[in-house]
Amino acid sequence: MNIGILGSGIVGQTLASKLVSLGHQVKIGSRSASNDKGAEWVKKHGANASQGTFSDTAKFGEIVFNCTKGEASLEALNRAGRTNLKSKILLDVSNPLDFSKGMPPSLLISNTDSLGEQIQQHFPDSKVVKTLNTISNSVMTNPRSLSDSHTIFLAGNDSDAKKKVKDLLITFGWQENEFIDLGDITASRGVEMFLPLWVRLMGVLKTGAFNFKIVKQL
């Protein structure tokens, strides 16, 4: 499948590399078509890897991942273009973190709104699926690296889009029973507001390589 990855940071690169390793054609997108980080990534990953502008990348992808920084996501998606994203699954991995006042970050949007919802509202013809934003990139792409089963959340208005995202993530090693569908895109509030606890835990555990497992009654 042709997959577009918006954002050439560590999360975008890690997801892009995983997708190439699974045989997909992957374009990584930045503001500039000749972005250095993107060029380096392409060089490492051969014929199935390419780079381009946000717009090129959105046009290329049958599925498009938003791996841009939360503070810049709406602008990046505007550059990607509504027409290029039309009718497509837009897998939103971003978090609206504000690092401007140092650590720990606060959230730029929270409580009665979320970035996931804002993206869906600005791109009503795309199928936004919020997922993976509560998990560090090493665990996203290598879920079996943890010592037990653990939980991945999905939120979005389109059930078929969530099913397709789930099927794609299962090829990463996620297991069917690890997914929890939280319902429509308003559930982005919960998963984004989880980040302050996640960041705090990363500090205490001294690693981002952890996740939560939901434990129910005996």
Add this chain to the structure above:
Amino acid sequence: MNIGILGSGIVGQTLASKLVSLGHQVKIGSRSASNDKGAEWVKKHGANASQGTFSDTAKFGEIVFNCTKGEASLEALNRAGRTNLKSKILLDVSNPLDFSKGMPPSLLISNTDSLGEQIQQHFPDSKVVKTLNTISNSVMTNPRSLSDSHTIFLAGNDSDAKKKVKDLLITFGWQENEFIDLGDITASRGVEMFLPLWVRLMGVLKTGAFNFKIVKQL
């Protein structure tokens, strides 16, 4: 030990009952010394159970639990009285949930502040320990009812107070390795902002009897 429970709702009653069952003397506190819910609870729990005003209860307890609704916690604690709470552990179980616009609730305080921090700030001579607020009352008092080990958070500025709270909760059935000390009281932000996800999960799982387990690397 003499323990004061501020708040005669379901969380306060469940904790109070557990503490009585463990042999403690427990006073449950409300605005009024003759609150109906409190009176019913006392009737059921015999000689070690009593009720009183918030002030009576704070005076009585060597440890005091805040189980009042988040929106009313500061007022209830003001009624409890700074002198009565002086030098004591104030175990804060509350969440600043706003149900005024229906379900799901939003938070009255969040992101760059938290109720736990506000309580510590208003009662600087008390040792606020934020804990249990991410867990339903049945799981708080019966942690072994779940099918696997799971995680309980502690936050607060006083290490000795956190140690004492942990020791008390271990008598409920919590295990030493299930506690994660998130550091100072500012970690209340993370555990309070976790509530929107918790509420969403309760809806999806159709029960509040669940918790998270942190899963680390192999």
